[in-house]
Amino acid sequence: MKPIRSMVLVSNDPLSIEHGAGDVFQALQAEIRRLGLAEDIRVGTIADVGDWEETPLVIIYPEAVVYSPVTAEDVPILVEEHLLHGHIVKSLLGKMHEPVGEIAWLRTRLGTLPVQQRVVLSRAGVIDPESLDDYLLHDGYSALGKALTSMTPAQVIAEIEKSDLQGRGGAGFPTGRKWAFVRSAQGQPKYVICNADESEPGTFKDRLILEGDPFSVIEAMTIAAYAVGAQDGFIYIRGEYRLAYRRLENAIQQATQRGLLGDHIFGKDFNFHIHLHAGAGAYICGEETALIESIEGKRGQPRPRPPYPPTYGLWGKPTLVNNVETLANIPPIIRNGAEWFHQFGTQRSRGTKVYTILGNVNFTGVIEVPLGITLREVIEIYGKGIKRGAQLKLVQTGGSSGSIVPASLQDTPMDFESWRKAGVSLGSGALLICDEHTCVVDLAKVILQFFRFESCAKCAPCRVGTQRLYQLMSEISQGRGAPEYLDEILVLGRDMELLSNCGLGQTASVAVRDILKYFRDEVEEHIYQRVCRAGVCQIPGSPPAEFSMSQQPAAQAD
Amino acid sequence: MSLEVSENQLDAIIRAAIEKHGDQRDALIPILGEINQALGYIPGEALGKIRRCINTPEEGLFLADSHLYSIASFYHMYSLKPVGRHIVRYCESAPCHVVGGRQVIQRLHDFLGLAPGETSADGRWTLFQTSCLGICSVGPVIVVDDDIYGHVTPQRVSFILAKYR
Ligand SMILES: Cc1cc2nc3c(=O)[nH]c(=O)nc-3n(C[C@H](O)[C@H](O)[C@H](O)COP(=O)(O)O)c2cc1C
Numbered sequence A: 001m002k003p004i005r006s007m008v009l010v011s012n013d014p015l016s017i018e019h020g021a022g023d024v025f026q027a028l029q030a031e032i033r034r035l036g037l038a039e040d041i042r043v044g045t046i047a048d049v050g051d052w053e054e055t056p057l058v059i060i061y062p063e064a065v066v067y068s069p070v071t072a073e074d075v076p077i078l079v080e081e082h083l084l085h086g087h088i089v090k091s092l093l094g095k096m097h098e099p100v101g102e103i104a105w106l107r108t109r110l111g112t113l114p115v116q117q118r119v120v121l122s123r124a125g126v127i128d129p130e131s132l133d134d135y136l137l138h139d140g141y142s143a144l145g146k147a148l149t150s151m152t153p154a155q156v157i158a159e160i161e162k163s164d165l166q167g168r169g170g171a172g173f174p175t176g177r178k179w180a181f182v183r184s185a186q187g188q189p190k191y192v193i194c195n196a197d198e199s200e201p202g203t204f205k206d207r208l209i210l211e212g213d214p215f216s217v218i219e220a221m222t223i224a225a226y227a228v229g230a231q232d233g234f235i236y237i238r239g240e241y242r243l244a245y246r247r248l249e250n251a252i253q254q255a256t257q258r259g260l261l262g263d264h265i266f267g268k269d270f271n272f273h274i275h276l277h278a279g280a281g282a283y284i285c286g287e288e289t290a291l292i293e294s295i296e297g298k299r300g301q302p303r304p305r306p307p308y309p310p311t312y313g314l315w316g317k318p319t320l321v322n323n324v325e326t327l328a329n330i331p332p333i334i335r336n337g338a339e340w341f342h343q344f345g346t347q348r349s350r351g352t353k354v355y356t357i358l359g360n361v362n363f364t365g366v367i368e369v370p371l372g373i374t375l376r377e378v379i380e381i382y383g384k385g386i387k388r389g390a391q392l393k394l395v396q397t398g399g400s401s402g403s404i405v406p407a408s409l410q411d412t413p414m415d416f417e418s419w420r421k422a423g424v425s426l427g428s429g430a431l432l433i434c435d436e437h438t439c440v441v442d443l444a445k446v447i448l449q450f451f452r453f454e455s456c457a458k459c460a461p462c463r464v465g466t467q468r469l470y471q472l473m474s475e476i477s478q479g480r481g482a483p484e485y486l487d488e489i490l491v492l493g494r495d496m497e498l499l500s501n502c503g504l505g506q507t508a509s510v511a512v513r514d515i516l517k518y519f520r521d522e523v524e525e526h527i528y529q530r531v532c533r534a535g536v537c538q539i540p541g542s543p544p545a546e547f548s549m550s551q552q553p554a555a556q557a558d
Numbered sequence B: 001m002s003l004e005v006s007e008n009q010l011d012a013i014i015r016a017a018i019e020k021h022g023d024q025r026d027a028l029i030p031i032l033g034e035i036n037q038a039l040g041y042i043p044g045e046a047l048g049k050i051r052r053c054i055n056t057p058e059e060g061l062f063l064a065d066s067h068l069y070s071i072a073s074f075y076h077m078y079s080l081k082p083v084g085r086h087i088v089r090y091c092e093s094a095p096c097h098v099v100g101g102r103q104v105i106q107r108l109h110d111f112l113g114l115a116p117g118e119t120s121a122d123g124r125w126t127l128f129q130t131s132c133l134g135i136c137s138v139g140p141v142i143v144v145d146d147d148i149y150g151h152v153t154p155q156r157v158s159f160i161l162a163k164y165r
């Protein structure tokens, strides 16, 4: 292959496509061909560009110049000036609203951006996710090669155990230990499942990995299969992730063609096949046993546990279930060794974590940083501060089932240990940052609405409890709450935590409980004074000026 | 997406889906997905037809229509009622909500005059609420058919919908 002089990448995340990225792509190809540059310049697409309001983007390497927003009409000037004459077209340059990936890294070196440490997203936004060749050029499959040619399955597991990698699907379970369980479990065949059902509100890290670097997940699953002794693997991907689905489909096909998947991988006596299974819209299917039920063609309702999937999983066989981000950590660990992995993160929580930053900050999007940085750092450095200079009120961490952290706790380091101590779950890595204009009652109501809608209805504590919690919060938000509601919420929440069959019901009340812990006065105002200080809740006839203990429901209902 | 489905059309879709996904129990969800994709919803008759194609008692698989119904009604992406020509879904999870989703939803309800799950009398729109769609960094988010719209404001709602006839 002749070396290329430049690589031109066009963003094709959903928003870019809406804004005509397809036309830009075609115009670029046509123009480059017209000027006879097709031999020297490659045009590709990228998915993960962070979050730019003005899309589509055109990024030109090796200079890493970012143009945005680009229309098909801009293309002739762009190609002629930049690619033919080598001048940067200032008028089309993107605003400093930084992307991620290699571009961000290059900018960092220019001193304009704080460093992110990228392990699992190191290729996203840099390579063409639809090209196995590109993946191979960027260290792809070197980890599988190393594992298959120079390591025994036991050594692979030992390496993962030594790395102290913890699951990124929410619970933080040590990955190496889980692999060892599956390996030593009785029963054949064994299965490897990649949990790509990501539906936790505010979480889309797995989507970015799958869209930006699908081969890494395939490679990781193959390593896992070798380690635990499985021949078949499943990727359970949420139904709405169409682009990621297509990318995976393509990746599986290309890998199979090259003998990196299928029978006799790397010419060895090792076979592994991956099947794609699209979900159909049910948050609960992210729970591993519900996911397994769903693959089997049933309602996605969690099983009673124990037995856990490592001993009794898909079709009753030993099954390894790992999250996408967990898996994406595997190839770099095998390639570079466990010691290398220890340089990231803290003593007790190794590695990096992909967070999604959302809500009322100036920059929303995805970052990958070492475990152990604080919320304040995330907000100030990566989120570029709160929008319009407002005050931070609270952060919800880890999606709907996550904790509410008040502004006063924003200096606690975010790692599995410290947060566990503070009673906070790191969860899925979603950080929903809310400013002073957020009403906690309204927020609680939205969160509970989610659980009420998504409860699988198998067990009564969750099915009834989520409805009742929502009802109580809804009454309070309309100024019809009674003081004893708060006690009922706490008691009910505790009961659900103790009695529900799975994590959904067990954590549905976490956010409300935290809100009552840190913001009780504000909730009480809705009940006693019938006012919403943030001005969000519509309370009929409010505000009565003075404190009133009246518990009479408002005259008009709804 | 037409509201009337002929018997033959349905049979053909089911046959193709079974060919593609197999006739074992684990093919059920993909098969239902194909029907929903093709017609916009899953007609009641489809359930019995699928059951007859995959029920093999000799392999120990006894499924009743009610099993199929319980599966089809469980997953939010499936509809058991005919839908309009265009499906509008809005995300109502917290991350979209706190950045202006509340106002967008209000506007959508007013503009379409529909509650979630309803179809307009002229068969043009069906409105659904969904949980987070994983695109919250550009929230609030709405999805019309397969097109995703981010940074939606109440003002943009009517412009977006005007594109769909
Ligand atoms: C209600 C609920 C939803 C879940 N959703 C997901 C999910 O979307 N993705 C995921 O990877 N894990 C999810 N989990 C966690 C899985 O059950 C499981 O712990 C995880 O896939 C294990 O992978 P890990 O060890 O790599 O973290 C969920 C758990 C519960 C209780």
Ligand code: FES
Pocket (backbone or CB within 6 Å): A201, A202, A203, B091, B092, B093, B094, B095, B096, B097, B131, B132, B133, B134, B135, B136, B137, B139, B140, B141
């Ligand atoms: S919260 Fe709306 S897309 Fe995630």
